[in-house]
Amino acid sequence: MHSALTAVRLASKLCQRVQLQLKAGEKTDKADESPVTVADYGAQALVAWSLQRSLPNQPFSMVAEEDSVDLRQPEGAGMAARITAMVNEVVSQEEPGSQPLSEADVLGLIDTGGSEGGSQGRHWVLDPIDGTRGFVGMRQYAVCLGLLDQGQVVVGVLGCPNLPGGQIQDEDGAGNSAAKAGTDGVGVIFAAQKGAGSYAGPLAGSAFPRDRLQLSDTQNFSQIRFMESYESKHSDFSFTAKLAAKLGVSRPALRIDSQAKYGALARGDAAINLRFPRPGYREKIWDHAAGALIVQEAGGVISDASGAPLDFGKGRWLDLDRGIVSATPAVHAALLQAIQEVSQSGD
Ligand SMILES: Nc1ncnc2c1ncn2[C@@H]1O[C@H](COP(=O)(O)O)[C@@H](O)[C@H]1OP(=O)(O)O
Ligand SMILES: [Mg+2]
Ligand SMILES: [Mg+2]
Numbered sequence: 001m002h003s004a005l006t007a008v009r010l011a012s013k014l015c016q017r018v019q020l021q022l023k024a025g026e027k028t029d030k031a032d033e034s035p036v037t038v039a040d041y042g043a044q045a046l047v048a049w050s051l052q053r054s055l056p057n058q059p060f061s062m063v064a065e066e067d068s069v070d071l072r073q074p075e076g077a078g079m080a081a082r083i084t085a086m087v088n089e090v091v092s093q094e095e096p097g098s099q100p101l102s103e104a105d106v107l108g109l110i111d112t113g114g115s116e117g118g119s120q121g122r123h124w125v126l127d128p129i130d131g132t133r134g135f136v137g138m139r140q141y142a143v144c145l146g147l148l149d150q151g152q153v154v155v156g157v158l159g160c161p162n163l164p165g166g167q168i169q170d171e172d173g174a175g176n177s178a179a180k181a182g183t184d185g186v187g188v189i190f191a192a193q194k195g196a197g198s199y200a201g202p203l204a205g206s207a208f209p210r211d212r213l214q215l216s217d218t219q220n221f222s223q224i225r226f227m228e229s230y231e232s233k234h235s236d237f238s239f240t241a242k243l244a245a246k247l248g249v250s251r252p253a254l255r256i257d258s259q260a261k262y263g264a265l266a267r268g269d270a271a272i273n274l275r276f277p278r279p280g281y282r283e284k285i286w287d288h289a290a291g292a293l294i295v296q297e298a299g300g301v302i303s304d305a306s307g308a309p310l311d312f313g314k315g316r317w318l319d320l321d322r323g324i325v326s327a328t329p330a331v332h333a334a335l336l337q338a339i340q341e342v343s344q345s346g347d
């Protein structure tokens, strides 16, 4: 757990610096049209560097989102140099006097994320920046690190540099319009260990997060609200609006990017998190592993749209029925019922 916290904090530091300096043109779009920035790559390299340094005698396997293929093309050379410089800036602060990493070292670190994972052995699961669109748009994003042991998530850590430390009250108070990283009380780290609970605390500093998260269940649908993606292309807002109406949830949706939603759910900012991507979209394990454990250890429930638990031991992808839903237990049960009814009604 200590190594995961350290790795996420270092990567978050790099992301915060890059977000402050974001320049147009330093973003590429992958084949699936999702953006990727110097910070996505840099954060992935730093997490690999930090974990290997903290745990030198353990076999290292990591399932992570990015790879260095585009950076090894001639067009990627400038970006690779910039990433190497960013990574070295953080490394030299962490380990003063150390030999700087070469570009080849950094590309090699990024490529340690190519593991297939699975139901055997231990594998780190990393999304170096979840919510890259939020990152580029100066909204929410999260550095997400999980540890799989025999196919089960046993550790989950989320670094959320732009998340307010207190509960989000109003819909646009979610840091969506103004990233205030570094200002007082902004920046939260969530951590969970299987069987040992979920905790939240300040991202800054190095203290173990101390606030134990325990969800209180409710059936009061007129009071609760749900969360969903900020990006309409990531989830079907018309379906979620029908679900909310069916449940009697009248408060407007809280729309924020990334797995910061899972942290927000675990601390009670909202009672439901809904995600219904377009048909054919394949969910990846790094988009949910850390957040799922944080929700479960706080007393929440997460499943696919049919109620089946998520199986993180099947490789890089999740195999599931339509969407992913998480909520407090009684609300989750009502939600599954509502999903069936709204799907059957066909309107
Ligand atoms: N077309 C898509 N549909 C659904 N999710 C997507 C799509 N493209 C990228 N994502 C991923 O969805 C997650 C963001 O969800 P949300 O909108 O709820 O924050 C991210 O992991 C993002 O990837 P990435 O990690 O590259 O940002
Ligand atoms: Mg991406
Ligand atoms: Mg992601």
Ligand SMILES: [Mg+2]
Pocket: 040, 065, 127, 128, 129, 130, 131, 132
């Ligand atoms: Mg990502």
